[in-house]
Amino acid sequence: MENLTVIKVGGKVVEDENSLQKLLADFNAIKGLKVLIHGGGNIDTALADKMGLQVEMVNGRRVTSAEMLNIVVMVYGGLVNKKVVAGLQALGCNALGLTGADLNIIRAVKRPVKEVDYGFVGDVISVNTDALAKLLSHGFIPVIAPLTHDLNGQMLNTNADDITNAVAKALSRHFQVKLVFCFDKKGVLKNVNDEKSLISKITKDEFINLANKQVINAGMIPKLENGFASLESGVKQVFITDVNGIGKENPGGTELVK
Amino acid sequence: MENLTVIKVGGKVVEDENSLQKLLADFNAIKGLKVLIHGGGNIDTALADKMGLQVEMVNGRRVTSAEMLNIVVMVYGGLVNKKVVAGLQALGCNALGLTGADLNIIRAVKRPVKEVDYGFVGDVISVNTDALAKLLSHGFIPVIAPLTHDLNGQMLNTNADDITNAVAKALSRHFQVKLVFCFDKKGVLKNVNDEKSLISKITKDEFINLANKQVINAGMIPKLENGFASLESGVKQVFITDVNGIGKENPGGTELVK
Numbered sequence: 001m002e003n004l005t006v007i008k009v010g011g012k013v014v015e016d017e018n019s020l021q022k023l024l025a026d027f028n029a030i031k032g033l034k035v036l037i038h039g040g041g042n043i044d045t046a047l048a049d050k051m052g053l054q055v056e057m058v059n060g061r062r063v064t065s066a067e068m069l070n071i072v073v074m075v076y077g078g079l080v081n082k083k084v085v086a087g088l089q090a091l092g093c094n095a096l097g098l099t100g101a102d103l104n105i106i107r108a109v110k111r112p113v114k115e116v117d118y119g120f121v122g123d124v125i126s127v128n129t130d131a132l133a134k135l136l137s138h139g140f141i142p143v144i145a146p147l148t149h150d151l152n153g154q155m156l157n158t159n160a161d162d163i164t165n166a167v168a169k170a171l172s173r174h175f176q177v178k179l180v181f182c183f184d185k186k187g188v189l190k191n192v193n194d195e196k197s198l199i200s201k202i203t204k205d206e207f208i209n210l211a212n213k214q215v216i217n218a219g220m221i222p223k224l225e226n227g228f229a230s231l232e233s234g235v236k237q238v239f240i241t242d243v244n245g246i247g248k249e250n251p252g253g254t255e256l257v258k
Numbered sequence: 259m260e261n262l263t264v265i266k267v268g269g270k271v272v273e274d275e276n277s278l279q280k281l282l283a284d285f286n287a288i289k290g291l292k293v294l295i296h297g298g299g300n301i302d303t304a305l306a307d308k309m310g311l312q313v314e315m316v317n318g319r320r321v322t323s324a325e326m327l328n329i330v331v332m333v334y335g336g337l338v339n340k341k342v343v344a345g346l347q348a349l350g351c352n353a354l355g356l357t358g359a360d361l362n363i364i365r366a367v368k369r370p371v372k373e374v375d376y377g378f379v380g381d382v383i384s385v386n387t388d389a390l391a392k393l394l395s396h397g398f399i400p401v402i403a404p405l406t407h408d409l410n411g412q413m414l415n416t417n418a419d420d421i422t423n424a425v426a427k428a429l430s431r432h433f434q435v436k437l438v439f440c441f442d443k444k445g446v447l448k449n450v451n452d453e454k455s456l457i458s459k460i461t462k463d464e465f466i467n468l469a470n471k472q473v474i475n476a477g478m479i480p481k482l483e484n485g486f487a488s489l490e491s492g493v494k495q496v497f498i499t500d501v502n503g504i505g506k507e508n509p510g511g512t513e514l515v516k
Contacts, residue, residue: 047309050308050309050310051305051308051309052308070337073336073337073340074332074333074336074337075332075336076336077335077336077337077339077340078331078332078333078334078335078336078337078339079328079331079332079335079336081335081336082331082335082357082359082405082413083413085357085359085360086359086407086411086412086413087411089359089362089407089409089411090409090410090411094361094362094389095359095360095361096356096360096361097355097357097359097360098354099340099343099355101340101343101344101347101353101355102343102353102354102355103352103353103354103398104347104352131352131396131398134396138389138392140361140389147340149344149347151347151348152348153344153345153347153348154344155340155341155344
């Protein structure tokens with residue numbers, strides 16, 4: 001099976017012009033097949049503010065109203081996605097921007113209402129691996145925005161980490177997938193304020209143990225759980241690191257190992 | 259050569275929920291290879307208003323400032339394009355949303371400043387026919403927003419009719435192209451207020467003659483000039499009609515003939 005690298009970057013990286021240019025150059029430097037998945041950042045909130053639209057919160061959780069959905073579709077699927085695509089094309093990287101609706105790449109279901117009605121938020125149910133493989137076979141480089149659809153005409157706001165895991169797992173049936181989550185820390189830290197406390201390799205048992213002892217920051221737990229789930233579902237390598245890891249053969253940071 | 263239909267619709271058709279649903283059903287009914295190109299409509303102006311941004315005018319011509327470019331990228335490339343793509347997917351039509359930046363489908367140059375500085379407006383210079391043909395070979399249906407890029411990382415606001423002509427001409431090297439421009443009249447009318455005055459077929463000589471006599475409405479002249487240019491460049495059939503022509507073997511309206 002051919003090697004394929006899946007890179008996830010947060011929206012903040014894309015918002016700042018300097019970090020965006022570094023991201024584009026580093027992503028362009030990755031050899032072989034690759035997929036980029038980007039988050040949304042805070043432009044959507046800024047735009048909502050400008051339009052006098054308040055971000056709805058229920059029980060401290062952010063809710064995607066119909067108006068807010070329009071904004072995230074515009075910002076993630078339009079502004080951010082095309083900035084990345086045009087930037088990569090300028091470097092000679094044949095990028096193709098996608099949302100889950102395009103070629104039905106990622107189908108989701110509107111999150112069922114239980115305690116909280118999250119509004120137009122999608123939980124991923126399937127990835128169109130066949131279409132992605134066809135695009136990749138032509139050297140086309142998918143750049144995926146954190147948006148899905150329900151195959152009934154409804155776009156849905158969707159967590160970029162969830163999309164990343166679903167895409168990486170699906171592609172691991174056709175490719176040897178290396179998955180790199182980039183965020184604002186060097187990797188998983190024993191002490192969140194000390195980058196020297198980086199854990200360079202972690203097994204699931206070690207993770208559970210450190211999580212139980214509350215050594216690992218609570219915010220990291222879903223990322224690690226998702227990462228281990230990917231590893232168990234056929235993804236060959238999973239790294240959690242900062243943007244300096246992009247484009248390197250060994251991304252550094254924390255490698256999740258079996 | 260295989261047959262291929264290129265449909266151009268204005269943004270207004272996409273904005274109204276009823277006309278959008280009709281468009282999606284009619285476009286879905288077209289047999290064989292097809293491409294949809296949509297205009298922007300007025301959502302961008304409405305959004306600019308909401309954000310307190312004035313649409314800049316110079317000598318009575320609309321100008322695309324940097325802020326306005328962000329809005330059109332969001333609205334045309336995000337909101338409108340994804341509404342159409344998700345709607346077509348719901349009908350089982352395997353749509354793929356594209357701007358000119360995606361796969362470098364349409365490269366343009368920022369319009370040179372002469373009497374008027376139009377800002378971030380693009381004049382089309384090339385179409386990536388090879389990439390479009392690859393997409394079409396898989397049964398993927400391109401849905402193109404009126405945006406291009408300069409291959410130096412800059413997105414550009416671009417006239418949808420110009421994009422349509424460039425795409426139809428480029429594809430006519432690989433396919434027998436039928437080009438259908440849909441607008442708000444039944445076709446070319448001798449009397450703009452009387453749909454019964456429809457001209458069902460028109461040659462270039464007849465067009466020049468009627469234009470000189472000011473029988474044809476001034477607003478129609480660029481459409482017809484572009485249409486005849488397409489016909490002379492290898493496009494097999496060109497029609498100018500309203501949305502009722504979509505999905506019909508003979509779209510009706512006015513056919514441009516040699």
